[in-house]
Amino acid sequence: MIANRIKQLIEYKKVTVSEFAEYINIEEKELKEALDSVSQINSEWLKSILKVYPEVNAEWLLLGVGDILYNVQDKRYVINLESLRPEEILDYILINPDKFREESKLDAVVALFSNFEQQRELQKMYDKIERYEKLLEEKVRDNR
Known part of the structure; x- marks a missing residue:
């Protein structure tokens, strides 16, 4: 049934x-x-x-025939993305936005990229602070 x-x-x-x-x-x-x-x-x-x-x-x-999910080897669903560069996958998504707007998993992907971007910005800030600390140390040494 x-x-x-x-x-x-x-x-x-x-x-x-x-x-x-x-x-x-x-x-x-x-x-x-x-x-x-x-x-x-x-x-x-x-x-x-x-x-x-x-x-x-x-x-x-x-x-009621077969398994609940397609077999992972079944090319109707899963394709191997390993040979693609990440920018190729993103280009495809950007070129075909209508195919992805209704995707229920899109919110999770957006959150992931958002968190990734935040982490990258934080890392930039940490790197900048580290550079300033080194500059400050050099200035203190030079003034002695």
Whole structure:
């Protein structure tokens, strides 16, 4: 039953029903009713689930066949980015912003870059302070 597999997915992703409903852009009440077999699973919801969670095996979600996630070796989901330079990945994101605006993980990436930028700025300040301390030490030595 698809509702049971959606419940398994919610548990696997360690999110609440409320969070899951928000991620796939449906009303929590509607999702709860469908999960309790009070109403039908909407096909648009299934599309949304697969859009938000592209790593989920569609065959498993619809038919219960295979594993919950695509195999890591499956090229439909995972590609090896090791051969790409970071700026190539960022260039792709900048060129295709619409593909990333709806990505639920984008906030985490933005926070990561924000923290990284803050750390870099702090390091610049520490380096500057260190240079000033050395200059001050040299001035004190020269004045003796």
